[in-house]
Amino acid sequence: MGLSIRGYAAHRGVSHTSVRKAIASGRLTLEPDGTVDPVKADRDWRRNADPSKERSKPKLRPVPEQAIGAVRDTLFEAGNPMVGGMSYLHAKTAEKVLTVQLLREKLRREKSEVVDREEAIRKGFEFARRLRDAWLGWPSRVSALIAAETGADPHKLEAQLTHHVRDQLLAVANEESRLSL
Template sequence: MTTMTQVDYAKHAGVDRKTVGRWIKAGKYIVLDGNMIDVEASDKALATLRDSQDPRTKNAIKKNRSIGKETTIDTVKEIMIATGAEMSREEASRVKENYLALLTKLEYEKEDGLLVEMTVAEAVLFSAFREQRDAWMNWPSRVAPLMAADLDVPADRMTEVLIEHVHKHISGLGEPEFNTDET
């Protein structure tokens, strides 16, 4: 842990000493270690809470870092996992703007008729499949006498057999097997 005085940290951060004093009073950015300022923790707080387009933030970045790209990515992932995925103000703003853009796109597609409400789709599918089921349930009593006449078998026996098999088939369709590996 590197520490500095208020004056030295103000030079390091590219601000005046009064600004550092205000930050300390407000309890915002500066992390104190006794009367000294913890440079790494304060720089991290500045990077998180300040806009990176602000030219003063470039002064708060340590120079001569020779960390590889993969090491940096791993470090960032570890920090995000450890701290609950805290984001910088910029990153949070970017995520928010992307989310709002997606919401606007969804609203447009809904108004344009490209999207359908889930409840409406469920109701349409339910009624369509109910009609299909009802048609199949009535089919044996309509067709069994005709089939029985063609095969020279009793019509009531043919109706019983067809009803049994159609009902078995319909109940099998009503209880589909769900396999999570297929999705």
């Protein structure tokens, strides 16, 4: 027992009108009972098909190595390292992991658990500037007091304190920052 025309079209993955046209043009033959034998019809379909009318499979663009690397890194960070080649499941898993990470980060920001990087840098810079200015003004404020207590020349003492404070500030400024932002 064969398949109906619509049944064979579904089996072949084409429309029933394509099957009817193939029958009408003699490329396919029906069984005496009016059904289509799928084995014979598949053989005839391949043999009688016009190569110029065949649809080629859509060419897929190659996935950039950076994208594959990003998926690999994301899965590794999530504790699910990619084994073997790239698959749709790997890409979908990486997408879900990144979505969850972004949502988690957004929630942390809304809860004020995370500070804005630009604002933190600006405030840190402003604090360092105020600290530097306070230290640069310190020798002139205290040199007279120290000179009175020790009997030293106030002008020489202020010059010495200013020199040492500047040296210290330069040393601190030239030191690599231990804060990583």
